[in-house]
Amino acid sequence: MKCANLAVLLVFLHNAIAQNTTSAILENAPTAFPLPTESLTEPQVTSSKPQFMAEPFANVTGSLNDKGVCQCSVYLPDTTFPVQKVEMLQITAYTLSEKFDRELSKVSQYTAAIEIYEQKIRNLTIKVEHMEKTSVSYTELDFQLLKLEITEMERLVTQLKSTLVGSNEIVEQLYVEIRNLTLIVNDLESLDKNNILAIRREIVALQNRLKECETSRNQTNTPTYFPPGSCGHGGIVNISQPYVVQLNWRGFPFKYGAWGRDFFPQTPQNDLYWVAPLNTDGRLLEYYRLYNSYDDLLLFKNAREKRIVYGEGSGTAVYNNSMYYNIYNSRDMGKLDLNTNTLTVRKTLPDAAMGNRFSYAGVGWQDIDFAVDESGLWVIYSTEDSTGNIVISKLNETTLDVLHTWKTKQYKPSVSNAFIICGVLYATRPVNTRKEEIFYTFNTNTEQEGKISIIMDKMLETIQSINYNPSDHTLYVYNDGYQVKYNLIFQPVLH
Numbered sequence: 243m244k245c246a247n248l249a250v251l252l253v254f255l256h257n258a259i260a261q262n263t264t265s266a267i268l269e270n271a272p273t274a275f276p277l278p279t280e281s282l283t284e285p286q287v288t289s290s291k292p293q294f295m296a297e298p299f300a301n302v303t304g305s306l307n308d309k310g311v312c313q314c315s316v317y318l319p320d321t322t323f324p325v326q327k328v329e330m331l332q333i334t335a336y337t338l339s340e341k342f343d344r345e346l347s348k349v350s351q352y353t354a355a356i357e358i359y360e361q362k363i364r365n366l367t368i369k370v371e372h373m374e375k376t377s378v379s380y381t382e383l384d385f386q387l388l389k390l391e392i393t394e395m396e397r398l399v400t401q402l403k404s405t406l407v408g409s410n411e412i413v414e415q416l417y418v419e420i421r422n423l424t425l426i427v428n429d430l431e432s433l434d435k436n437n438i439l440a441i442r443r444e445i446v447a448l449q450n451r452l453k454e455c456e457t458s459r460n461q462t463n464t465p466t467y468f469p470p471g472s473c474g475h476g477g478i479v480n481i482s483q484p485y486v487v488q489l490n491w492r493g494f495p496f497k498y499g500a501w502g503r504d505f506f507p508q509t510p511q512n513d514l515y516w517v518a519p520l521n522t523d524g525r526l527l528e529y530y531r532l533y534n535s536y537d538d539l540l541l542f543k544n545a546r547e548k549r550i551v552y553g554e555g556s557g558t559a560v561y562n563n564s565m566y567y568n569i570y571n572s573r574d575m576g577k578l579d580l581n582t583n584t585l586t587v588r589k590t591l592p593d594a595a596m597g598n599r600f601s602y603a604g605v606g607w608q609d610i611d612f613a614v615d616e617s618g619l620w621v622i623y624s625t626e627d628s629t630g631n632i633v634i635s636k637l638n639e640t641t642l643d644v645l646h647t648w649k650t651k652q653y654k655p656s657v658s659n660a661f662i663i664c665g666v667l668y669a670t671r672p673v674n675t676r677k678e679e680i681f682y683t684f685n686t687n688t689e690q691e692g693k694i695s696i697i698m699d700k701m702l703e704t705i706q707s708i709n710y711n712p713s714d715h716t717l718y719v720y721n722d723g724y725q726v727k728y729n730l731i732f733q734p735v736l737h
């Protein structure tokens with residue numbers, strides 16, 4: 243209690259540099275960094291923080307970009323707050339006050355001086371308390387006063403020194419240290435002018451802008467529009483209710499099959515719907531129909547019906563006016579020109595499991611499943627080497643050569659179906675007889691797998707095939723003989 247004067251000085255310094263925490267964090271941050279929506283914590287500003295005159299230094303922007311993502315950037319100035327110096331100062335001052343304490347308890351001659359000290363301390367304490375209670379800005383004047391106080395203490399120590407006839411080393415040392423404190427306070431003052439306080443204010447402003455941005459985003463919470471064939475989104479976030487188009491043209495017993503809408507990358511004005519129910523054995527692909535418009539499809543009008551011998555399973559896909567399918571009782575892939583109904587390419591899919599070895603859950607004979615996304619043709623299958631886990635290959639749609647292969651950790655017979663969007667495989671599984679879940683993803687761009695949960699309502703129990711069309715972002719699903727459509731909702735890209 244007797245010699246808390248340095249401690250009080252310290253308390254003051256402590257307050258004077260109260261904006262330290264934030265600056266310490268910022269100091270180690272890159273000079274420019276984006277602040278994602280969630281990353282800003284609550285402001286740590288408590289009641290009374292001194293404020294110094296601050297030069298404008300920062301260049302801060304906060305905006306909502308065209309994807310609906312709130313973005314903010316902070317540009318920090320080159321000058322950084324001397325956090326290490328402050329810490330040093332704190333340690334020094336604490337040590338100092340401890341020493342002081344020890345000495346003063348020993349030396350009785352100091353009593354007179356100490357009384358003055360105590361009064362001074364009380365005065366200083368009152369002043370500090372006042373500063374804390376009022377949230378007025380601190381100015382140059384406050385610093386001047388602080389410096390005066392320190393000078394005064396310096397004078398008192400000088401006095402003490404003379405009364406002790408220069409024989410006390412500790413007092414000598416205290417003198418030097420108080421001089422040092424003066425220098426540090428001067429330093430801090432100049433630095434603080436254009437540093438921490440301004441940063442804190444900018445960050446608070448930024449938080450407010452982010453909140454505004456969030457609010458406005460919440461208000462316009464309609465699904466973001468992505469142009470046909472675009473991959474500028476962050477993947478599936480939701481799916482519509484199923485829209486039942488019709489029962490397949492061959493009738494209710496034809497529970498297996500596939501259907502879809504051709505994706506023409508270069509001539510999107512073309513329209514072609516295809517329906518390929520398997521024979522009732524659930525294995526042979528023999529007949530398919532083509533329609534040049536959605537109306538024709540709905541009305542069973544102007545259908546072009548063709549026969550092939552034979553395809554196998556419901557893994558069929560159509561891309562750029564060619565049909566791709568697994569040729570019966572083989573691991574061969576076939577490319578069929580839909581204008582002429584002729585097989586133009588036949589190629590073995592190396593190592594592919596075949597003959598109902600690793601088909602999907604609840605769906606037979608779909609060892610080889612073709613898929614179309616924005617970038618073209620893919621094939622989803624398994625190998626003995628992959629122990630039945632899903633293998634994905636990107637194909638050259640001209641030659642059916644395998645361009646690249648990815649191995650996943652997902653067992654193929656435990657998923658009910660799969661499709662690919664923007665290079666990301668999505669796999670489904672049944673939840674019950676009326677609900678299906680998109681639960682697994684494998685991103686071939688990053689080779690990362692992931693878990694999601696998007697529930698698809700379904701009309702009937704089994705999903706035999708899913709074909710994705712990049713131009714309308716729709717899934718074409720063959721559900722126990724019914725042709726069903728689902729619209730996909732994508733999320734904006736995050737980070």
Ligand SMILES: *[C@@H]1O[C@H](CO)[C@@H](O)[C@H](O)[C@H]1NC(C)=O
Pocket residue numbers: 259260261262263264286287288291
């Ligand atoms: C500055 O540091 C002190 C002690 O570490 C802390 O109590 C105070 O809250 C910090 N100031 C700010 C504005 O965070």
Ligand SMILES: *[C@@H]1O[C@H](CO)[C@@H](O)[C@H](O)[C@H]1NC(C)=O
Pocket residue numbers: 300301302
């Ligand atoms: C932000 O920085 C840019 C480039 O340094 C400058 O042109 C612009 O005027 C600054 N804006 C503000 C508000 O300081």
Ligand SMILES: *[C@@H]1O[C@H](CO)[C@@H](O)[C@H](O)[C@H]1NC(C)=O
Pocket residue numbers: 358361362365
């Ligand atoms: C403390 O404050 C009182 C009243 O403001 C003043 O009269 C006194 O001189 C001050 N003492 C010191 C040591 O500054």
Ligand SMILES: *[C@@H]1O[C@H](CO)[C@@H](O)[C@H](O)[C@H]1NC(C)=O
Pocket residue numbers: 334415418419422
């Ligand atoms: C005072 O500061 C100088 C230079 O900053 C340093 O070398 C010296 O050790 C300091 N003295 C004490 C007692 O802290």
Ligand SMILES: *[C@@H]1O[C@H](CO)[C@@H](O)[C@H](O)[C@H]1NC(C)=O
Pocket residue numbers: 453456457460
């Ligand atoms: C925006 O909506 C989300 C959930 O829909 C909610 O958690 C958040 O608090 C909302 N934000 C604002 C600023 O209203």
Ligand SMILES: *[C@@H]1O[C@H](CO)[C@@H](O)[C@H](O)[C@H]1NC(C)=O
Pocket residue numbers: 480481482483
């Ligand atoms: C997902 O879509 C369904 C059907 O349109 C809708 O009822 C539901 O609210 C959506 N869920 C979310 C999280 O947007």
Ligand SMILES: *[C@@H]1O[C@H](CO)[C@@H](O)[C@H](O)[C@H]1NC(C)=O
Pocket residue numbers: 507508562639
């Ligand atoms: C689509 O087919 C046409 C005609 O065969 C061809 O010229 C074009 O290159 C194909 N486009 C793609 C992306 O394969």
Ligand SMILES: *[C@@H]1O[C@H](CO)[C@@H](O)[C@H](O)[C@H]1NC(C)=O
Pocket residue numbers: 638639640641645
């Ligand atoms: C696909 O094969 C054709 C013919 O060999 C070739 O011209 C084309 O560049 C290949 N495409 C890709 C993406 O490898």
